[in-house]
Structures are given as structure tokens and as C-alpha cells.
Amino acid sequence: MAHKISNDCTACGTCIDECPVEAISPGDIYSIDPSVCSDCGTCAEACPVGAISPA
Numbered sequence: 669m670a671h672k673i674s675n676d677c678t679a680c681g682t683c684i685d686e687c688p689v690e691a692i693s694p695g696d697i698y699s700i701d702p703s704v705c706s707d708c709g710t711c712a713e714a715c716p717v718g719a720i721s722p723a
């Protein structure tokens with residue numbers, strides 16, 4: 669299991685510094701590497717537009 673970032677992502681960059689295992693990569697839409705994500709949920713709480721959800 670891993671969290672996922674939806675098309676609602678505005679590429680604000682807030683989540684990337686919140687991830688304790690550095691699973692998030694920048695882009696037009698940010699992405700989460702499912703092989704690294706520990707499903708902690710920290711990024712989902714930090715995202716201002718609610719673009720991150722449990723997969």
C-alpha cells in the first residue's frame with residue numbers, strides 16, 4: 669500500500685519536505701514512489717488542496 673497524488677495537485681511543493689522517507693518526487697504533478705512510501709499519511713495531512721489519498 670502507498671498513498672497517491674491525484675490530478676488536483678498544484679505542484680505547490682508542501683508535501684515533499686513532510687515525507688519522512690523521501691518518497692515524493694517533484695513534477696507538473698508530484699508523485700509518490702509506492703516502493704518507498706510507508707503509508708504514514710503525513711503528506712495527505714499537509715497537502716492544502718487534498719490531492720493526496722490512500723491508494
Ligand code: SF4
Pocket residue numbers: 670671686687688689690691692700704705706707708709710711712
Ligand atoms: S504517506 Fe508518508 S511515506 Fe508515503 S509519501 Fe506520504 S509522507 Fe511519504
Ligand code: SF4
Pocket residue numbers: 673676677678679680681682683684698714715716717718719720
Ligand atoms: S502538497 Fe499537494 S498540491 Fe502541493 S505538491 Fe504536494 S500533492 Fe501537490
